[in-house]
Amino acid sequence: MSYQVKRSIVSIVLGIIVLGAYCIYAYSNYQSGAIAANDLKTWASTMLVFIGIGIFATIVIQIVFHILLSVGIAVQEKLRNGTVDESTINKTIKAEMVTDEMDKLIELKSMRIGFVVAGIGFVAALVSLILNYSPVVMINIMFVSFSAGSIFEGFTQIYFYRTGV
């Protein structure tokens, strides 16, 4: 499994966890009456907090991921050669992380899929307003669709790495 595929899997898992946490938090608060159905300000601040959590978690997970990757490569080197040479490990890590034109093409194509999902969500959010749903439903649809777009982007990347582009 390549570095890019591993990175995509980490990003998907993180996206699903953050989205799931938001859905559970929002639904339980809505059901208990802690957040009023028409209190847009509280909903907006809740979403902003979760966006912040998502960004922070992404940074932390990426750091942990790179540490684990380095450890994994060192262990592989140790098993293969019996010694751990720092320059060899650095060289292997550098080689693993090379991004070229295929990576950029896959990134662009998957980003397009992500935007399509987010775009569909945006249209659905507007339709919900026309159908007389509250603005809270609209912003929730938008939040979920943008998060889903990001998750779909990760799945699409894995698909292109597996099947080719």
Next chain:
Amino acid sequence: MAKKILNNIRKLRFFANEMTQQELAEKIGASRQTIIAIEAGKYSPSLELAFRIAEAFGVSIGEVFSHEE
């Protein structure tokens, strides 16, 4: 009808002292993943990358890539 692009990279690597995919990737500034995809016909490289591959083996681009008839 779209023609498939074929390549002789595996053969050329063999004749270049069994050059590994990683060695070729390093020579042309690409990732090993890209070399694997090109060899398997899952990715058609840009003209620039195709020229770099040909230069790495010291052959013309026509000797590396061909069109399926």
